[in-house]
Amino acid sequence: ETGVTQTPRHLVMGMTNKKSLKCEQHLGHNAMYWYKQSAKKPLELMFVYNFKEQTENNSVPSRFSPECPNSSHLFLHLHTLQPEDSALYLCASSQQGGGGSYEQYFGPGTRLTVT
Amino acid sequence: GQNIDQPTEMTATEGAIVQINCTYQTSGFNGLFWYQQHAGEAPTFLSYNVLDGLEEKGRFSSFLSRSKGYSYLLLKELQMKDSASYLCAVRDSNYQLIWGAGTKLIIKP
Numbered sequence: 385e386t387g388v389t390q391t392p393r394h395l396v397m398g399m400t401n402k403k404s405l406k407c408e409q410h411l412g413h414n415a416m417y418w419y420k421q422s423a424k425k426p427l428e429l430m431f432v433y434n435f436k437e438q439t440e441n442n443s444v445p446s447r448f449s450p451e452c453p454n455s456s457h458l459f460l461h462l463h464t465l466q467p468e469d470s471a472l473y474l475c476a477s478s479q480q481g482g483g484g485s486y487e488q489y490f491g492p493g494t495r496l497t498v499t
Numbered sequence: 500g501q502n503i504d505q506p507t508e509m510t511a512t513e514g515a516i517v518q519i520n521c522t523y524q525t526s527g528f529n530g531l532f533w534y535q536q537h538a539g540e541a542p543t544f545l546s547y548n549v550l551d552g553l554e555e556k557g558r559f560s561s562f563l564s565r566s567k568g569y570s571y572l573l574l575k576e577l578q579m580k581d582s583a584s585y586l587c588a589v590r591d592s593n594y595q596l597i598w599g600a601g602t603k604l605i606i607k608p
Contacts, residue, residue: 388541426503427542427586427598440595474541482594485549487532490541 386410388491390475396497397465405460405494407475415481416458417488418450421472433458434481465498472496501525503599505587510605511577519572519585519602527592533561533572534586536601542586545572574604582606 388409397403409416418430432440433452447469449461458475472495476488504522511517523531530549534542548554548563548570560573572585584601591597 424507424600426600427588427596429595429598432595485530485547487544487547488596490543492541 388475388477388489390473390491390494392494393492394495394497396499397462398499399465399467401465402461402463404462405473405475405496407458407460407491409456409458409475409477409489409491411477411489413477413479413489414455415478415486416452416455417476417478418458418460419474419476421474421493427474431460432481439481462496465496467498470496470498501591501597503587503589503597505585505599505602507600508603508605510607511574513577513579513606513608515577516573516575517577517604519574519587519604521570521572521587521599523568523570523587523589523597523599525589525591525597528565529590529592529594531561531563531570532588532590532596533559533570534588535583536586537583545585577606579606579608 391406415434417432420428430444431450436452447464451459472493474493475491478488479486502524533545536542546561553562558575563570584603586601587599588596
């Protein structure tokens with residue numbers, strides 16, 4: 385595997401379910417990100433981990449819970465979601481957080497539908 | 500608040516040149532990025548500007564004016580495969596990326 389991978393690619397879940405999204409980066413990067421992408425809206429940054437430490441939580445509801453066990457893996461645990469949480473969830477990584485020209489590399493995303 | 504403005508959609512002809520504009524109002528500035536996103540795919544990095552001026556990369560160029568809060572992405576010799584959304588993002592004073600909603604570019608033969 386190369387780059388950033390995400391599983392599953394598609395997920396349909398009920399509002400009472402619990403599921404997890406997985407992201408893995410094979411680039412040796414130290415920063416990882418979760419984004420939400422809804423149709424015709426800007427990417428919304430949800431969580432940032434830099435060197436396995438969470439450095440940003442942009443007022444995300446507690447029904448979304450991130451986990452970063454090491455610098456290569458990132459999870460997003462989901463529970464009691466709402467229909468408006470249906471979106472594309474993108475994982476990204478970069479050499480490190482902070483300044484510099486470090487671009488972010490994105491995974492293919494998980495298309496989530498909450499019924 | 501912080502805001503990135505881009506046109507929602509643009510149409511251009513194969514072989515032509517198109518300029519996609521981006522204006523921003525952010526708390527601080529630490530660089531501007533352009534990404535390309537084909538439908539159903541991940542965004543991919545195109546360019547980075549932190550100083551005023553033009554950065555050229557093959558058929559793609561990106562320009563930045565910090566005093567005007569303005570950037571553009573210039574695509575030359577358009578090809579059908581350039582049909583995609585183009586995302587402008589600014590890194591703010593907290594070093595977080597603020598994203599525009601993207602410009603959908605449609606290329607016609």
